[in-house]
Amino acid sequence: MTEILPAGIGGLTFALDDVSTSFIALFAFVWILSGVYAWFTVPTGDRARLFVYYLPAAIGGIAVAAAADAVSFYLCFALMAIPIWGLIAHPRTHASRRAAAIYLTLTAVSEALLLAALVLMATEADGLALTALRSAVGGTPTAGYVTTLLLLSLGLKIGTLPASGILPVMYAHGPSGAAAALAGASTKVGALALVRLLPAGVMPEGWTSAVMVIGCATAFGAAVLGVLTTTPRAVLGYSSASQMGLVLVAAAASLSTPEAIGLAHGAVVAFSLHHGLAKGALMLGDDVVARLSGRARTVALAALAVPAISLVGVPLSSGFVAKYALKDAVHALHGPVPEAVYALIPFTAIGTAALMIRFYLLVRRRPQQPATPARTPTVLWAVMLTVSVVAVWIWPAQWNTHAIESAFDVGSMWSAIWPALTAIAGAYILRFAPARVRRLAGSVPPGDVLHTAARWVRGLDGLLGASRRSTRESSKDGRRRMRDLLMSTERRLVAWTAATTLFVALAILLILLSTR
Amino acid sequence: MNHYLVYGLGGALIFSIGVYGMLARPHLLHKVVAANLMGSGVFLILIGLGNRVQGRPDPVPQAMVLTGIVVTVALTALGLAIVKRYYTVTGLTTLDDDPPETDA
Amino acid sequence: MSIAHHLPALLVVTPLAGAALTFVTERRRDPVVAVLTGLTILGLSIGLVIRVLAAGPFRYEIGSWGAPVGIDLVADGASALFVLLSAVVGLAVTVYATDYFRGSRASVCGHGMFWTLWLFMWTSLNALFLTGDIFNVYVCLELVGISAVALVTLNGGSQALRAGARYLFSSMLAAMTYLLGVAIVYSATGSLDMGILRSTLVSDPAAATGLSLMVAALLLKTALVPAHFWLPSAHGSAPSPVSAALSALVVKGSYFAILRLMISVAPPGFLPGVDIVLGVLGATAIIWGSLQALAQTRIKQLVAYSTVAQIGYLFIVFPLARAGTDVFLLALGGALFHAITHALAKSGFFLAAGSLASRFGYERIDEMAGAARSAPVLVMTLALAGVTMMGLPPSGGFAAKWMLVSAALAAGQWWWALVLVTGGLLAAAYMFRLLGVLLRDSPAALNPPSGAIRTEWVPLSLAAGAALLVLASPLVTELVNTSVLVLGQGVTP
């Protein structure tokens, strides 16, 4: 029983298996590359202040993949999540500080829920090792609690629908290098947690369909919000949220059907690797384009299209492989909801395509910044781009399922292209739409619902303070009035005639009582 | 209705007049007189209701009355001295009823 | 008939002799005589306690006349305890007074009359605790009253005189009522001795009326709430050694007489009739006295009203008699314990407050801000005495409150426990209000102590005694159990 007791430093264990090697590769690559990029792009004065937060986040972000027991997983998870506060608040503008405050609150909540889930699993499993945790929960009443807690906690991390505003908030303010790291790596930790901790194959049937529905809703909802938002990075934030919705769908597949676990986890990992690299490339690209001018800028714009297309899922791209793995995982399930979701998956591609077009237009429309310092680390961006394209071929075969050979059969080719075409057609039509509709395009501020919630909380806080002050004054003069009343009654009571009459009355009363 | 009961009731009457005097009369001298009245009333009761031992009169009530008189005289002397001193110091002859010291 | 047998008489005669001596010798040597007398009385009272513990309660016939005709002194556990208490407090007051009336305050001491009056009062107190005859109680009560009134009016100011007059007239009223009661009881039973009365008194209306009148008179002397009107002004305006003695001993004397009457003399039917009234009046005294103390602005008034409140505790005992003897025993022990600790603490408090007032020359509480820094010993005494009056551990007051609360709960009458606990909280309120002012960090440089009183250790030792009494509790409970009040049956000659 004492091993349930966290054994301090001695208890932290790390181990590597197939899932963690892939994630470590992704996280290490993204964190290090973005770090170098940030080193070059951030002015030297701010560099120290940035890396005070960047380094612990990077260490946590990379180590979390290898954590093998609940305590070390929670430590690395916290080590990565909390310093991100500093990255977001780095520009020290009022908006960034407020966004960082929102992020810190949501992270604190997600940390708390994760801890609760870990403790529940640890008591059930009578031990701390991650592998033991997941299997022990199966079939027990706490499985329901654990799954809800995990989905809530990780939902906040990967931007599931009600909280999908958190990703644009995270990406909008930090320096571009840091934002790329966040986009590429930190959101994927949620996916890692889904694979590591979510009870697989033991949940009742209803859970899978419910989570799938949430995943789909996020995929479509985030896409709609993304199209309507204002800045390129916010669009990328919403696109991450919608892609993570698909990851959630993939994870849901593993919940209640044991046979689908392998496929589902494969899909999650594939999706994470693909999305991490593509989103990182896009984020860096956005900054590179902003820095370049003239002919170099047009070349960069063209290059930017590559990760965008891969996201949409064009054949031979990592997006295509990931989407295919997702389809296989969902297809393996039976029942009305999985079939419907399976049918919907291609339509999510339209959403992503629309987001990419919106992103593209915003980047192009953004005015050229004045001449920035000479050496812009485009070479780093080039490396990120090539890796994001080539990765699909070099990552371990088990994540590809049978994606490669099916790339060339016409049916799957067509199912990958038509969504992109419809999106382009839609965008073209919308250009001529009435002004009122077009104005709608800029209506959603990044992090939409969270800002309103934050304002509401501040209002309540002001109200509470005012009410406490008023009660203090009224009690003071109440005391004074009571004192005067006391003194005057005493003066009357002590007067001679009154007192002596009272005494006589007392004597008579005693006589009456005793002779009764 | 034997005769000694008259003394008892008479004593009680005088006692109650004395009590009324003590309570109601504001003038301090009246209070001293009232105290003596109460004393006499009690002594009458003591003698009147004393224990009847056939033939020989019971000595105890007599002793009590004597001591009572002595004590009452002592009280009256002290009372008069204080009233006189109080009059010379403050010129008041009554206890103005609001105790001055518990001011707000 | 060893010397020990004559102890009760000696305890009355010694202070009387001391009083006479101080009257005769000139003023300079009075304090020495008084202190010597005090020491002898202390020795005698310790002897009495030892004798009572060894041989149990005993009766002493003055002039060996015997009960029906003569007056007997009864020395049992409770009376020995109170005689010892008055010896201790008396000695402390005497030693303190030797320094208090020196220098500028010599005139206040009524050119030497203080010593005679004080020793005279001590005599009558000892007699009151020891007497076994209800008429003798009347005589002792009046002697105490007269000397107390004289002591109150010592400093001759208009306030003292008015207080003295009120005190005198109220004690006259009480005296006459008590005498009426004695007359009626004598006419009903034909006897004055408590021992005989216990057996002969039967619960007929005449005896009950007599007893009620006597008890009512004693309530006025003990200043239970409706009849407390004379106490605040009297204790407030007397010189502090006098007010210490008044608060600690005089009110306890008449309470002791009530205990004697209600428990060893009254016929069975009498107590159950009046106990509820006494309990309710006691509870009102606690609440009303404490609230008044909270509202006072002068330190002596505060302490006087605190006495009014603390007296209320003593009357909570009577309703608990309904719940059987062992519960009543515990309650009675608690009440006596409370009387003793209150006497010690209150006298310590009054003496310390007196020193503070005379040292810094002010009476009002808010003028005393910051006194803690310049008179730490005095403030420590006030704190210790305050802790005892609040009934907080580790003080003796706590032990008393514990016994009373346990008795109330054991008797199933939990509301008395509630009143006791609220009383403790209210006592804390007015005590810490005072302490808060004393501890205040006032910038005003306190004027150098004018008449520093050398005997400041006396109040500290009294308050410390009250606090440490908790360790002496086995002795006290032993004495209480041997008192005739409790044994209730005949007393060995």
Place this chain on the structure above:
Amino acid sequence: MIAWLPVLVPAGAGIATLLLGEQRSRPRNVVNLGAAVASSAIVLLMARAAYTGGAEAASRIAIVPGFTLGVSGDLLGLLFSAVATVLWGVTLVYAIGYMEHARDRARFFGFFAWCIAAANGVALAEDPLSLFIFYEILTLTTYPLVVHSGTPEALAAGRKYLYYALGGGAALLVGMAWLAIIAGSTPFAPGGALDAVSGRTTELRVIFGLMVAGFGVKAAIMPLHGWLPGAMVAPAPVSSLLHAVAVVKAGVFGIVRLVNELYGPALSTSLGVATPLAVAAAVTIVVASVIALRQDDLKKRLAYSTVAQLSYITLGTALCTPLAAAGAVAHLAHHAVMKITMFFTAGSLAETLHVKKVSEISGVARRMPVTMASFAVAAFALAGIPPLAGFASKWLLGAGASEGGSVWALLVYVSSGALAIGYMFPILMASIRPGEFPEAAGPESDRRMMWPIVVVAALTIAFGVTAGLPGSPAHWALTAIAPSFGGWTP
């Protein structure tokens, strides 16, 4: 007889300090430090004896009939006594530095020593009545420390403290008397000592309520917590040792004894009194943490955080499961070390830089790096970041909660952890931000203030890192609690 020493040694030091008077500060410091070292050594020796199953040295003296004052050296008591005495030594060093040019130091150190004597009395009390006596003495000895500065706010805070503490004391008095009447003398026995009277359920419920009200005042269970934020006007050594370790822990320790060793977990649950206590504690945790978010005054924020953390212990005890009870006792030690670091830092900031508000704290880390680093360690520990002390006890409490099937308690614990991040991290982030405090030329603050902070921060790390090994407070708590749950072996 040695069981009396932890109470008598500090009491003796207190008396000596008062007698030594104001000027002779050097002998006074020597006496106090000597007493602290001596009593810590005694307590740790007794603990080692009790740890290895030695006979518990119990001794008692009679006071009022049927009422004995007794102390015994059992493991549970010794843990609290060890925490109080060891931290007393550390706080003395800090206080000597902090009170360098303050007034009334003799009075301060005298009552300081007496508080520890009373706290040790509460810890080692052998039966509820003795615990009650020392508990009330603690109230009295703390009052002069709260009003030490003599300012009107200090006096108002002192008065408020007394109303709460004496009110609680009154409730406790009635409860104790009632219990003594129906159950006679009931020394603490692991697993409960009231089996003889367990039939009288209604009376036992009322007595439990009265006792919880009494202890709840010092354990700062809402709505009885009002005095604690006010008491922050006291000098820093007082708020760090008394209002984070000795006084408030006495209240919570009373509840631990009440539930585990007087009523016993089984009787408490069967009487149905444990759940309302748990709910009250849970509400306190959440509400106090939310209020802490809004406090701008640094010490007030720490005070509300203490209110929440104390209810961790109450909730853990009220859950009546072995792990939760052990976690509660462990948290008693862990929280003491964490919170005392923070209060020391707050005191040092106030004394050296006159910074009292969270809004003024920007850029402090540059000026006082070592102090703020220790503060950061304590803040992370409080937020429950492994492998620090806070995480170990919170993990045990959480495990106990889920073991007992009450998932809501687990959620309360973790939500309070999140709120702790909410009110602690902004302070850290602000202190790192460049502000108007220049680099420190000489030592950053008085050496006697800086080193104790580092020591207690090191303890925070040590308690967390060695949580699993025997001898660490967490393991000590497990062994102390085990007998109360019928031979449940840790």
